[in-house]
Amino acid sequence: MDAMSQLLSGLSAHGAFVLRCSLRSPWAMRIEDEAPISVVAPVRGHAHICPDGADPVLLNAGDVAVVRGPRHYRVADEVDSVPQVLIRPGQVCIDLAGRDTPPMSEVGVRTWGNAADGDTLLLDGTYESQTSVGHRLLRNLPELVVAPREHVPGALVDYLGVQMALDEPGQEAVLDRLLDLVLVAVLRWWFAEQAGDGANWYRAHADPVVGRALGLMQGDPAAPWTVASLAARSGLSRAAFARRFTELVGEPPMTFLTTWRLTVAADLLTEPGMTVSAVARRVGYSTPFAFSTAFKRLHEVSPQHYRDRQGIA
Structure with missing residues (x-):
């Protein structure tokens, strides 16, 4: 996609x-x-x-x-x-x-x-x-x-x-x-x-190195990605990859990955029948507690509170 x-x-x-x-x-x-x-x-x-x-x-x-x-x-x-x-x-x-x-x-x-x-x-x-x-x-x-x-x-x-x-x-x-x-x-x-205006996701996706890394993280957010593993897949050194990614995307790779996982999680939580534990696994968190802590840090409410606010049964 x-x-x-x-x-x-x-x-x-x-x-x-x-x-x-x-x-x-x-x-x-x-x-x-x-x-x-x-x-x-x-x-x-x-x-x-x-x-x-x-x-x-x-x-x-x-x-x-x-x-x-x-x-x-x-x-x-x-x-x-x-x-x-x-x-x-x-x-x-x-x-x-x-x-x-x-x-x-x-x-x-x-x-x-x-x-x-x-x-x-x-x-x-x-x-x-x-x-x-x-x-x-x-x-x-x-x-x-x-x-x-x-x-x-x-x-x-x-x-x-x-x-x-x-x-x-x-x-x-x-x-x-x-x-x-x-x-x-x-x-x-x-x-x-907006594609040519500074650091943004659209311009970054067009880059052969950073675009590949973005595709990997967005396509499989649950995978245990690290800067080293993404750099290896891109053919650059760890430092060169991290520098290029941050320049184009506007934030470091792991910061982007965390935000992406929790953004995907917010969408998944709106699906009927999806439990907090199931969503945690789908976005790469080993325990519901770790997921809930990270989710609340970004969205300012717990996953369960978020579901209740959206009226999801």
């Missing part, structure tokens, strides 16, 4: 929240849903995304934005437009509109807004569960990625919009898969754009 596939393998929408927003100016929405990832795409008109404490970003028709939570933000026709609605976790909608402002309401199948024929049509797809995204992906993303329309297949975004307005058998599965495809298209472009 190549580097990009490894990173995106945990991405799978399950009953994602998808909605078309038909909006007539002036309009604005305050988003405090704290979702792991949301996809925002105007197919008609434009929108500004205004993250708290950061500069606003303009989206034109065809652009696609990926917003990583939990930071709050506004989506609006203009930067200074006053929010008419507040969206809280669970997509709870709180009306903020004044007496003379058209309220937001349903105006069609999976279509919501202040006008059935608004000058702006905005697609929103929200991954409400972190287990649908995966820690490996989230830890590599900034809080906002905007892909210009020339880098995302317009036909794919348009088709997602068409399917949002339908209510047919299997529609939820269709929408989940289409949302995944749109998100993957944006992220493939963004990671490729």
Whole structure:
């Protein structure tokens, strides 16, 4: 499996929240849903995304934005437009509109807004569960990625919009898969754009020495890897390998391996039926106690507490 596939393998929408927003100016929405990832795409008109404490970003028709939570933000026709609605976790909608402002309401199948024929049509797809995204992906993303329309297949975004307005058998599965495809298209472009920017996993995977070592550790995290064994597999001395790895990845080999094991462990813990002991073995820890200690050091909660928090039986 190549580097990009490894990173995106945990991405799978399950009953994602998808909605078309038909909006007539002036309009604005305050988003405090704290979702792991949301996809925002105007197919008609434009929108500004205004993250708290950061500069606003303009989206034109065809652009696609990926917003990583939990930071709050506004989506609006203009930067200074006053929010008419507040969206809280669970997509709870709180009306903020004044007496003379058209309220937001349903105006069609999976279509919501202040006008059935608004000058702006905005697609929103929200991954409400972190287990649908995966820690490996989230830890590599900034809080906002905007892909210009020339880098995302317009036909794919348009088709997602068409399917949002339908209510047919299997529609939820269709929408989940289409949302995944749109998100993957944006992220493939963004990671490729970052490939030459300093120490990062993407650039490191392209290196014949470090890329091989990364593939070995990521492909078999339970193996008893050491700097010496990885260096031997790469054909370099221990010191030369460690220096090259740290330069490209941004951290020493064993630090990367520990973080990788515990990141994989977090994903495994979300799978029904996986015990803490089983996960410990899958990621290379000889005892549940050693695994729990390391997991809590990175994730700040015990593995069992983490499972309980995710609602996994």
